[in-house]
Amino acid sequence: MTSHTPRASAHPIDPLFLERWSPRAFDSSKLSDTELFTILEAARWAPSSFNHQPWRFVYAHRESAHWERFVGLLMPFNAMWARHASVLLFIVSDTMIQLPRDAEQKASHSHSFDAGAAWAFMALQATRLGIRTHGMTGVDFNRARKELSVPDSFRIEAAIAIGRAGDKSKLPPEMQAREAPNGRRDLEQFMMEGRFIAKA
Secondary structure (H helix, E strand, O other): OOOOOOOOOOOOOOOHHHHHHOOEEEEOOOHHHHHHHHHHHHOOOOOOOHHHOOOOEEEEEOOOOOOOHOOOOOOHHHHHHOOOEEEEEEEEEEEEEOOOOOOOOOOOOOOHHHHHHHHHHHHHHHHHOOOEEEEEEOOOOOHHHHHHHOOOOOOEEEEEEEEEEHHHHHOOOOHHOOOOOOOOHHHOOOOOOOOOOOOO
């Protein structure tokens, strides 16, 4: 895969990881079920504790009757740009798990961790298809729980905008300058051998 990003890794990695980024400019084009389901199929194969697969995906296409309701669950800043995406999707995780050796369910330690793995697989598969994703927690979670009929035992993790990159000139001027792949901290800032060391 040829890289088309100004990002550079300090160590050799697949260019796909550098190609993935989170734009806010989308072109409002239709995303087919085939494309969406391919993205979600990749997420299905993410690792999870005891293969519990705690993630759930609640989605709406922009041309569907659910669209405005989904947009309305986002905070105004996010709704402003995310309404131009092709699909809005909420990732929900099951906070309970029943282990093979247990007679009853108990609280899952890793449900959010596992759902995050599914989100990463989803984002990378979308990138492979030339489709962009942008995760956000700027959500009215209380309203989302009610509007989406999410049971109390599930956690709404985040909302995801999915679509093709659009013209950034349609964004407000203050957002246009930020519409580019960003960098990352140096690896040495968050890796430590042997014990945890607080780093600035």
